[in-house]
Amino acid sequence: LLLAVVVFAMGCGGGGGTTDGGDDAPPADASSPDAFEPPAGFTRLVGRTWTLPAGATDTYRCARHTVAADTYITNIIAQAPFGTHHTVMSISDSGTAGPDGEYNCNVGELGMVMLYASGVGTSPLDFPSGVGVKVAAGTQVHLNLHLFNATDMPISGDSGILIKSQATPPAMLAEMVFAGTFLFQIPPNSTNHPVSGGCSANSNYTLFAVWPHMHQLATKQKVELTRADQTTILHDDSYSFSEQNYYLKTPEVQVQSGDQLKVTCTYTNPTAQTIRFGESSNEEMCFSGLYRYPAANAGLFQCTDTGGAGF
DSSP states (O other), X not given: OOOOOEEEEOOOSSSXXXXXXXXXXXXXXXXXXXXXXXXXXXXXXXXXXXXXXXXXXSEEEEEEEXXXXXXXXXXXXXXXXXXXXXXXXXXXXXXXXXXXXXXXXXXXXXXXXXXXXXXXXXXXXXXXXXXXXXXXXXXXXEEEEEEOOOSSSOEEEEEEEEEEEXXXXXXXXXXXXXXEXXXXXXXXXXXXXXXXXXEEOOSOEEEEEEEEEOOTTEEEEEEEEEETTEEEEEEEEEOOTTOOOOEEEEEEEEEOTTOEEEEEEEEEEOSSSXXXXXXXXXXXXXXEEEEEESOOOOOTTTBSTTTTOOO
């Protein structure tokens, strides 16, 4: 039985995750891969190098790696240098499996069992004590990099996912799913325009972290849980595209089957264009990543308006 989570490092912009790099200009040495020193205790699970010519936007590069031994992940950090728009780490399935190694891919090449998500400026994720995610021996993990170079010079980088792990199973195995909506539009010249999506919980679980993910027009996200006539606010804060953090819930939230989960994203659109869902920086997203346990091998987009179909 495979119980796991996907790394959806969705930065969706020009910058990087845990390494230096702004949204508007590359670092002085952008033509060479960044020198990255893993934090103490972390090892690299999957990653790859890449090079983009000047002006190469919305480019996808993937990598596969088969895990040799049972791995129980307790901490995750993304290596996301300038040009890493988002990174998605998932478990390979029939749509993504193939030989280990690097290859060119597209936005839709994602496994539907998710391990982790990060974006521009995303902080490391430390699981609660006694909680982790399992990647079983022989499992192939799949990394999808969305790369973006809006500059007038070529850039190169080395992007990947680093983990801390243990050899023995934790007391609880966790997973990540997305709540939100694909079906929305943001009118031109609009201010504080809200869109909402979510689902009814179909099982009991413990929620221990949320990860708001939107793009550059987003200004705020609110996540609510309603049981009967009582609503609990799980997250309600301003949003910065350049600082996409995880928010650990203390105390953890006990979700019951039938509870309503609602994600509301707020945008200001100063352009003359109607903006819809999309993976590009010029489009928008409205998701909150929910980390929970026990893992149920749930589909990545089960708590959205596509019935789990995703992109």
